[in-house]
Amino acid sequence: MHVYVYDSFLNQKKYASLLAKIETRITDLGLSGKISRLGLIKNIKETVENEIKRGAKTIIAVGNDQTISEILPAMINTQIPLGVIPIDGPNKLSVSLGIESGERACDVLSARRIERLDLGEVNKNYFLSNLFLVNDGTIIEMNKDFTIEPIGEGSVNILNMATLNYPMFENEKSNPRDEKLELYIETKRRRGVFQGEGRKSFFVFKTLTIINTKNNLITIDGVKQIDTPAEVKILPKGINIIVGKNRTF
Amino acid sequence: MFTKIDEKNLKEAETIIGPSLKVKGDFSGKGNIIVEGVLEGSLKTSSNLFIGDDAKITASLEANEARVGGEINGNIKTHGHLEISSSSRINGDIDCSSISIARGAILNGKCIMNPNSNHPNKDIKDKN
Numbered sequence: 001m002h003v004y005v006y007d008s009f010l011n012q013k014k015y016a017s018l019l020a021k022i023e024t025r026i027t028d029l030g031l032s033g034k035i036s037r038l039g040l041i042k043n044i045k046e047t048v049e050n051e052i053k054r055g056a057k058t059i060i061a062v063g064n065d066q067t068i069s070e071i072l073p074a075m076i077n078t079q080i081p082l083g084v085i086p087i088d089g090p091n092k093l094s095v096s097l098g099i100e101s102g103e104r105a106c107d108v109l110s111a112r113r114i115e116r117l118d119l120g121e122v123n124k125n126y127f128l129s130n131l132f133l134v135n136d137g138t139i140i141e142m143n144k145d146f147t148i149e150p151i152g153e154g155s156v157n158i159l160n161m162a163t164l165n166y167p168m169f170e171n172e173k174s175n176p177r178d179e180k181l182e183l184y185i186e187t188k189r190r191r192g193v194f195q196g197e198g199r200k201s202f203f204v205f206k207t208l209t210i211i212n213t214k215n216n217l218i219t220i221d222g223v224k225q226i227d228t229p230a231e232v233k234i235l236p237k238g239i240n241i242i243v244g245k246n247r248t249f
Numbered sequence: 250m251f252t253k254i255d256e257k258n259l260k261e262a263e264t265i266i267g268p269s270l271k272v273k274g275d276f277s278g279k280g281n282i283i284v285e286g287v288l289e290g291s292l293k294t295s296s297n298l299f300i301g302d303d304a305k306i307t308a309s310l311e312a313n314e315a316r317v318g319g320e321i322n323g324n325i326k327t328h329g330h331l332e333i334s335s336s337s338r339i340n341g342d343i344d345c346s347s348i349s350i351a352r353g354a355i356l357n358g359k360c361i362m363n364p365n366s367n368h369p370n371k372d373i374k375d376k377n
Binding site: 145146147148149150151152154185187199200201202203204 | 262263264265266267268269270271272273274275276277286287290
């Protein structure tokens with residue numbers, strides 16, 4: 001059985017027409033199932049876990065990146081695939097997964113191209129794409145063997161799956177199927193041999209710890225923030241996701 | 250072996266320690282490594298190593314082949330060729346199988362040429 005989890009923001013009247021079109025398309029494709037509408041006080045993780053216990057064969061997140069981010073913890077290490085119907089924004093995760101917005105996403109569901117993808121884990125939170133943190137006050141400990149300290153303004157980015165908002169990076173190195181995470185550190189000052197290329201540093205890793213002495217927060221997949229210290233690690237092949245043919249990996 | 254940083258080297262490198270980065274501790278890897286920043290401790294890779302002209306190294310270095318520049322306080326060991334660029338100021342011993350030193354480089358330390366190392370042209374010599 002397909003279970004469609006509608007995010008709470010879709011309860012607004014302005015989405016009624018679009019949802020009706022999507023539901024018609026779903027019926028036409030023979031993908032009808034149960035609709036679970038989230039309210040402001042309904043716990044999304046519990047809701048999804050309960051639906052899986054009741055026999056859901058596919059969970060479909062209907063909403064934006066935040067909807068996906070909130071559903072991820074309930075899907076970890078299950079064989080149940082996660083589908084996505086992106087509505088409104090931000091939808092950077094869906095774009096990377098090759099899923100177009102609205103009705104067209106139904107065709108991706110119908111094709112049912114399932115990929116088992118890695119996830120990143122940071123202090124019991126999960127991310128599909130990236131973590132972001134400013135350089136200021138940041139120290140990174142890698143495998144307790146060495147520390148990395150950025151000098152100057154800029155950002156620390158940890159990537160599992162590149163999104164299109166990271167044009168300055170070599171996207172082909174960030175693949176959510178390689179069982180590795182990538183650490184990119186970018187600084188604004190431009191001198192030396194990296195002139196014109198930006199001042200980038202790059203590491204591949206499976207686990208590290210981030211500390212920020214100035215209480216700057218880590219942003220998870222662009223939708224949630226957490227404090228440091230934070231232990232970051234790869235969760236290899238942690239989730240089944242229905243992807244489109246235009247995915248970025 | 251690469252002799253300058255270009256886009257291809259950046260893409261092929263497993264690790265890039267950029268100019269605005271300080272790394273402390275024991276770093277080891279299997280792929281090509283580019284160091285343009287500050288490194289303290291030790292660095293070891295089974296592939297190639299590039300030390301940029303502005304790098305500041307206080308560490309022992311070991312690689313298959315290397316091109317070094319900048320300020321290096323520590324020993325350098327390569328299994329193949331070692332290229333020392335004109336910007337190099339090295340205080341430490343060198344152990345390699347072949348070497349080239351550019352005019353202007355400063356080297357304070359012993360240099361041991363190890364015939365048992367994997368010389369990059371070893372196969373060609375054997376055939377001859």
